[in-house]
Amino acid sequence: MSLTARGHLATALLLLPALLFIAVWFVTPLAQLFQLSVSDKAGPFAPYAQLLGSEVYRRVFVNTLWLALTVTAISILLAYPTAYVLTRLKGWWWTLAFYCVLFPFWISVLIRTFAWMLLLEKNGPINRVLLELGAIDRPLELLFNAGSVHIGMVHVLLPYAVLPIYAAMIRVDHRLLLASDGLGAAPLMTFLRIYLPLTMPGVTAAAVFVFLLALGFFITPALLGGVSAITVAMLIEQLVNERLVWSLAGAASFILLAVIFALLALAARFVPLGQALVAR
Amino acid sequence: MSAGRSVAFAGIARSFGAVQALRPTDLAVAAGEFLTLLGPSGSGKTTLLNIAAGYIAPSAGRVLIDGRDVTALPARQRNIGMVFQNYALFPHLTVAGNVAYGLKARGRPADEIARRIGDALALVQLDGLGERAISALSGGQQQRVALARALVIEPDVLLMDEPLGALDRQLRKHVQLEIRRLHREHGRTTIYVTHDQEEALVMSDRIGVMRDGRIAQLGTARELYENPIDSFVASFLGESNLLDGRLISVNHGRARLDVPGLGVVEGVAADGLEGMSDVAALVRPEDVAVEPARGGWPARIEEVVYLGDLTALKVRLANGQDIWCRRHARLGVPAGAVTIGWEAAAIRILPRSQPTKTEERTP
Ligand SMILES: Nc1ncnc2c1ncn2[C@@H]1O[C@H](COP(=O)(O)OP(=O)(O)O)[C@@H](O)[C@H]1O
Ligand SMILES: [Mg+2]
Numbered sequence: 001m002s003l004t005a006r007g008h009l010a011t012a013l014l015l016l017p018a019l020l021f022i023a024v025w026f027v028t029p030l031a032q033l034f035q036l037s038v039s040d041k042a043g044p045f046a047p048y049a050q051l052l053g054s055e056v057y058r059r060v061f062v063n064t065l066w067l068a069l070t071v072t073a074i075s076i077l078l079a080y081p082t083a084y085v086l087t088r089l090k091g092w093w094w095t096l097a098f099y100c101v102l103f104p105f106w107i108s109v110l111i112r113t114f115a116w117m118l119l120l121e122k123n124g125p126i127n128r129v130l131l132e133l134g135a136i137d138r139p140l141e142l143l144f145n146a147g148s149v150h151i152g153m154v155h156v157l158l159p160y161a162v163l164p165i166y167a168a169m170i171r172v173d174h175r176l177l178l179a180s181d182g183l184g185a186a187p188l189m190t191f192l193r194i195y196l197p198l199t200m201p202g203v204t205a206a207a208v209f210v211f212l213l214a215l216g217f218f219i220t221p222a223l224l225g226g227v228s229a230i231t232v233a234m235l236i237e238q239l240v241n242e243r244l245v246w247s248l249a250g251a252a253s254f255i256l257l258a259v260i261f262a263l264l265a266l267a268a269r270f271v272p273l274g275q276a277l278v279a280r
Numbered sequence: 281m282s283a284g285r286s287v288a289f290a291g292i293a294r295s296f297g298a299v300q301a302l303r304p305t306d307l308a309v310a311a312g313e314f315l316t317l318l319g320p321s322g323s324g325k326t327t328l329l330n331i332a333a334g335y336i337a338p339s340a341g342r343v344l345i346d347g348r349d350v351t352a353l354p355a356r357q358r359n360i361g362m363v364f365q366n367y368a369l370f371p372h373l374t375v376a377g378n379v380a381y382g383l384k385a386r387g388r389p390a391d392e393i394a395r396r397i398g399d400a401l402a403l404v405q406l407d408g409l410g411e412r413a414i415s416a417l418s419g420g421q422q423q424r425v426a427l428a429r430a431l432v433i434e435p436d437v438l439l440m441d442e443p444l445g446a447l448d449r450q451l452r453k454h455v456q457l458e459i460r461r462l463h464r465e466h467g468r469t470t471i472y473v474t475h476d477q478e479e480a481l482v483m484s485d486r487i488g489v490m491r492d493g494r495i496a497q498l499g500t501a502r503e504l505y506e507n508p509i510d511s512f513v514a515s516f517l518g519e520s521n522l523l524d525g526r527l528i529s530v531n532h533g534r535a536r537l538d539v540p541g542l543g544v545v546e547g548v549a550a551d552g553l554e555g556m557s558d559v560a561a562l563v564r565p566e567d568v569a570v571e572p573a574r575g576g577w578p579a580r581i582e583e584v585v586y587l588g589d590l591t592a593l594k595v596r597l598a599n600g601q602d603i604w605c606r607r608h609a610r611l612g613v614p615a616g617a618v619t620i621g622w623e624a625a626a627i628r629i630l631p632r633s634q635p636t637k638t639e640e641r642t643p
Binding site (some may be wrong): 027084122175178179180181182183184186189194197198260 | 299333334335338354355356357358360361362364368369370371372383384385386427433
């Protein structure tokens with residue numbers, strides 16, 4: 001056996017467990033779900049037609065996309081300066097700041113969402129402090145609206161935005177900034193023309209990450225959102241658990257999946273995502 | 281035409297934590313001068329250059345450009361052209377984008393920028409490559425883009441940090457002459473950093489040999505070659521044989537030292553030799569005469585290197601020390617046992633410099 005053939009075999013063997021796992025626990029259920037979505041009594045594509053044809057269901061999709069988009073925008077705006085500060089810190093300060101960024105990863109989303117519910121509720125600490133200070137005379141409606149959903153989701157997703165941007169930032173050759181400065185550029189010009197373009201792959205990777213995760217978010221919008229702000233994930237849950245229409249649930253899943261693939265393909269055209277996600 | 285301004289360093293020093301990268305240094309570079317800082321890596325060359333550019337603040341001292349104190353000015357207000365080691369070209373911009381950058385920063389009108397990009401690219405012989413991506417250029421072309429980018433802003437001072445280090449030897453020689461031509465034509469004050477003595481010799485008006493965060497000696501190439509102040513400068517500039525020994529006497533500009541296993545060697549005393557004990561005799565390879573066994577020191581030929589016009593011989597003396605000599609190739613190579621000798625007037629007796637942590641002699 002030639003060396004390269006042996007290399008390929010070794011690669012295949014190393015990948016085998018993961019491939020088997022995915023095949024058994026991911027591809028098979030997915031195929032079954034697809035089977036369900038096209039086996040409606042009214043015809044194979046009836047559920048799809050019903051979802052895309054109805055104003056109500058369309059609104060759910062638009063809502064979901066819009067929520068994911070705004071959450072992504074806010075996350076990027078917060079993550080960019082945070083990642084920059086991380087690149088400037090040294091030693092202990094760096095370690096401390098980095099753990100602060102990673103800390104949310106270690107606590108379950110459910111617990112964090114409940115924590116926000118406690119903080120934001122009518123008799124929660126925020127309202128009480130504001131009342132005590134006399135800033136308000138009636139408790140604010142902080143919970144079950146777009147604001148609380150955004151707060152909760154951004155909180156969960158921020159690390160996914162910080163890390164790729166940070167990885168892009170530490171790859172920027174410091175001397176390029178010096179060169180720009182030495183050529184007479186004001187700091188704003190150095191930022192806009194050198195730093196921002198060079199860190200853009202990280203921003204794009206972060207945006208794609210956060211957006212895709214936000215699209216499929218369930219717990220946070222379900223617990224922190226109002227009844228009007230229903231997302232696709234919540235819709236699917238309702239269709240399965242309350243209305244027991246598996247064909248519609250399956251179709252909704254596949255529409256979401258199709259949107260995700262389309263967006264990924266679009267993003268991949270602009271940035272080599274693999275490169276942006278893996279720090280050298 | 282002289283487009284240069286003078287640069288002066290007054291008591292400039294810089295430490296990084298416990299490391300003294302630059303000890304208090306005074307240096308005056310005349311308007312239009314080409315000054316080279318030559319020294320082993322870690323000797324503080326880049327630090328001094330970055331202080332001139334405004335990229336590093338000195339721990340002490342002042343920088344003057346054209347007599348004006350610029351110590352507190354950020355780099356963007358100094359009008360200095362810098363060619364970085366490995367160029368630091370903007371990878372996401374084209375060649376023209378890189379060259380235009382400094383002009384855009386100065387808010388020049390578009391038609392002027394276009395014209396000056398054209399001129400600058402022509403100057404470095406890159407006409408027509410303006411739309412190329414940086415990654416599509418060879419090392420030599422990138423080097424020239426870096427030069428064009430620094431020159432197009434018509435800087436008061438041009439700084440270059442080992443700009444040819446990444447090029448192969450053939451190209452390096454070519455670009456050396458190019459840089460010298462550009463300097464002759466424009467008379468721009470230039471501070472050039474290198475660890476390559478040949479480069480320093482080819483290009484410079486004056487050379488500052490740096491060692492351990494200070495300028496060990498400053499002078500023209502000829503002064504440094506003929507009158508090095510110590511064994512470090514002697515070994516860093518030009519080929520050299522150093523015979524270590526103890527000083528016996530200094531008399532009327534002549535010094536004698538005792539070389540273990542060899543005996544007394546006589547030569548011209550360097551300044552300030554009196555009262556020293558550890559000294560060295562500097563014997564340049566071209567001053568060594570190799571004769572078949574006749575007078576002088578007996579030696580054995582160890583190696584013969586044919587260099588085309590010259591032949592380099594390595595001969596071993598009785599005390600085990602190797603001496604390199606050079607002679608015209610057409611003189612041939614003597615066979616067997618030889619003796620070597622030299623004129624005392626060609627030999628310099630120098631203080632021996634202590635080796636330091638940054639020591640890294642070029643071969
Ligand atoms: N940013 C820095 N931090 C710590 N030490 C530095 C820094 N820059 C330079 N040094 C140290 O200062 C000394 C001189 O460095 P440098 O000026 O780069 O030397 P050269 O350019 O001659 O090789 C070296 O010992 C180097 O390690
Ligand atoms: Mg250096």
